[in-house]
Structures are given as structure tokens and as C-alpha cells.
Amino acid sequence: MAKSSAPAERWPTKEDIDAARTRMEAAIPGWERPYAYGLALFNSEDETIFPVVNVGAGHLPAAVLATVCGHTGGTAVHPLEPEQIEEAIRLLEPAEACPDYEHPNLRAWRWILDEIVDPDDWAVAVFVADPADPVIDIHDARFRALIAGR
Template sequence: MSEAWVTDGELLAAQERFAAQIPGFVMPVAYGVARADASVLSFGHVNAPGAVRPLPAVVLASVCGYVATTGVYRLDHAQFAKVVERLAPAEAATHMPHPNLWSWRDLLTDAGADSTFLGFFVAAVDDPPVDQYDAQFRHLLAP
């Protein structure tokens, strides 16, 4: 890893750089990732309303295509590996945990040849689920 984001200022600058590359980007109210193995979903860290970590959200969006609309975005192994690679410099900020990065690495490590990944973005809390996978994700957001 050649780049390292150590300070809060560096993390914020990285977030702003990624967001600037996505015209119209709107921070989601909730997001997460799951690995799909056949019809079974294994979820990584869930970023529920009120607990969204912005940098991982915008890094994930930069690869999967989220801009401002609730949706489920499919990623192949290489695309999801790119997300993890792009977020890795944040780990240099040792003064805070990185649950998205850590859980996403686990999802990637445990992936099989037929695994795919799903990025979930919820733009507004009252948006209905877009499919059955999104419904499973929304269940995890319930208090």
C-alpha cells in the first residue's frame, strides 16, 4: 500500500476526492455489502441509518455505480477486490476501527469461484426494497 490516510483530515480529503468523481453523488442513509453464494447471502458490516461511515460508502459507490438512487448493485470478484483495494489506505488511521474494510476483506477471502457481491444503497429510509435481496438487507436495518 503506497498511499496511507492517517489523519481525520486525510480521510475526509479522500472521501471528498472520491465523491467529486461521481457527479450528483448523494450520501446514502444506509448501505452494505453481501457475498452471494447460490441463493445464500453473507453480509459484511451493515451501515444503518444514523451510523453511516461516509468514506467506505463513496469508495463502494465509485466502483459499483451508485449516485443517488436506492438500488442493489452487482459486482464480480475483480470489482469488489478493487473496492477493498481503494479503501485499504484508510487502515493507516489506527485511531479508529474499520469495520467495513475488515468485513469486506473477509467476504472476499471466503469467496468461491461462483461468488458474486451485492452492494446495497438506501437513498431514503422510506424507499421500498428493490428486490428480495434488498428486502433481506432492510431486515438487518430494523431496530
Template sequence: MTDERWTTPEDLAAARARLEAAIDGYERPAAYALGLAGRERAATEDRAPAEDVFPRINSGGNFLPAVVLATVCGHVRGTATYVLDQQRLQQAIDLLAPAEACTDLDHPNLAAWRQVRAELADRPGAQVVAVFLGDLEPSPTDGPYERLLRSAVRS
């Protein structure tokens, strides 16, 4: 946890720029989401409704949470899915938490990530997945969570 506080939209933009600059070659994703997959969900996640896996889907914006998640996952660019353990999920929450000091804006990603953390405790065997889409065009190499996120962004 940090004592840092980002109290203005300008502070948020500066934090985003600083985090983006810290990842060599970083490219903003076209879309991204963090969710909970596994136990007590549909038999195959790519057939589950997106909102059952991802409480918050981001497309074309909200780039501070995107780079926070990328920092924790080690994501640089393109399309990828990462499985996060509880420690890395908590790192992402802690890294984004200073944004709450800016009361001019809502922080729906932080709320969604905390929701995922709370649900994880009640769902043994579930996995936290972070999905980044480099672009919105389907690819034959997409995994189930990437297909699910693409489908949700299209609808």
C-alpha cells in the same frame, strides 16, 4: 494498489470529500452493505438472516467506504443493488486500503470486504452484492437484497 496513506481522521475526511466530489450528483446513502449471496445460503436470500449475507451493515454513517463502493459500482444516488465480480471487489478493497494507515480508528468495512473475498473463493456460484438504500422507507420496487437490508436496518 496505491501508495497513498490516510494516517489521520482528517485525511480520511479529505479522501471522502474528494471521492464524493468526483461523482457528479452523488448523494450519501441512508444505508449500505456489501455481502455474499448465492450458493450454500438459504433458498431465497430475502428469507436468509441479514448477517448470513451482509457481514457489516452501515446506516447513517461510515461514508468513506460508502463512496468507495459507489465509485467502483458507478452508483450516484438512490436505492440500487450491484453485482460485483472479483476484480471490482478487489478494486473496492484497494481503494479503501489507504484508510488502514489511520490507526486511531477501526476499519470494519475493509475487514468485512476482505472476509467476503475470502468466502467467495470457497463458494463457487456465489455473487458479491453491493446494496445502497437512498432512504429507509420500503418500496414496492425493492429487490430481495434491498428488502433484506431494510429489514436489518429496522431491527
């Protein structure tokens, strides 16, 4: 997979990241922050692998992921093409300039992109608005099992 190019801007402080998050969230019509979200690799062995499970945190990566898959709110599952993951990485990369965060989502998204090598491999974004919402599919069920096990 092709890697995204170096980001044009940088967000070296927590304030810069907060400002970027505010801008990104404002650009999503009707945006509602999810209770939990994650990006997973679904592979040819029928595994749904979530390298990072975000519950009540990571609001900038949530907005980035929502931007690339068209999510505005509610509980939903979105399949993503490698190009969408590349775009998400490109949009989140400026945050790497801030040493105050470890950037686990960015590392996970790069890993997922690298792992999509077989035509039966793909990525899926899961957003859970409320843990009481009905489960949508197997990916959502696997994600919620991870949340429950936290």
C-alpha cells in the same frame, strides 16, 4: 482470490480520511450519500450475508463502493465481480493507516472476497437512499430487515 497490493498512499489521520472522502465524493457526478449501505456475500445456499450494516455513517467506504459499482444516488442494488471488490479494497486500504477507526468495512470486504469460491457465490452492494423507498429485490429486503433489527 488475489489480494490487492499495498496502497501507494496512506491516510494516517482523521483529517486525511475526511479529505480523501471529500475528493472521492466530489468525483462521483450527482453523488448523494445513502441512508444505509452494505456489501454482502450471496452464496449457493441462497444466503445474503451482510457482515457490516452501515446506517448514517461510514461515508468514505460508501463513496468507495459507489465508485467501483457506478452508483451515484438513490436506492439500488449492484452485483459486483471479485475484481470490483479487489478495487474497492485497494481504494480503501490507505485508511488503515489511521488508528482512530476500526475499519469494519475493509475487514468485511476482504472476508467476502475470500468467501467467493463457488461459481454460484457472488457479492452484491445495496444502497438505501430513504427507508421509505420501495424494496428492489430480495437482497434489499434482507438488508432492510437487518436495518430494522438494529
